[in-house]
Amino acid sequence: NYQCATWGFKDECHADPMCEWKTPVLTSCASATGCPKLNCQGIPQQYKGLYGCDKCKLQRATIVCGANVMSSMSGTCAETHCASCCDEACCTADVACSWDATAAACVRKVCEHTTQVACEADPDLLCQWDAVQGQCDPKPCGSIFVKERCLNTTANCQWDTSLDPPVC
Numbered sequence: 001n002y003q004c005a006t007w008g009f010k011d012e013c014h015a016d017p018m019c020e021w022k023t024p025v026l027t028s029c030a031s032a033t034g035c036p037k038l039n040c041q042g043i044p045q046q047y048k049g050l051y052g053c054d055k056c057k058l059q060r061a062t063i064v065c066g067a068n069v070m071s072s073m074s075g076t077c078a079e080t081h082c083a084s085c086c087d088e089a090c091c092t093a094d095v096a097c098s099w100d101a102t103a104a105a106c107v108r109k110v111c112e113h114t115t116q117v118a119c120e121a122d123p124d125l126l127c128q129w130d131a132v133q134g135q136c137d138p139k140p141c142g143s144i145f146v147k148e149r150c151l152n153t154t155a156n157c158q159w160d161t162s163l164d165p166p167v168c
Contacts, residue, residue: 008058
């Protein structure tokens, strides 16, 4: 399932064109060791025996466990429905999807709004309007949800741990 299962928040899930947020939250997993609120991932080795599924959560592509940790997932990040289209004709027939010719794959549209108003009203607040190019683009820092990517971007982004969850 690609990497969608690593995302525990709607905004980070929607920043990835291969994924989309689905509700309701999972209630069971095919694997006995999977935790529904961890998108059916298991508890990492370092936490096994210390914490159960109820004391772990997905936070910015990392599983965090602790005595005071509670998962507040309202849905599940899963592979986008667009991926079921195997050719450009099927893909472009769905207004939510876009054909990625380089990857030869159908992906979910991210920041492909055609007007400044629609771009700035993006429901996940991931986009900004580029007035020079006349196009909608992902925010250079605000659309990154992994610490290493945030710190390695050329946009001088900072990883802000004063917020829960942390943001770039």
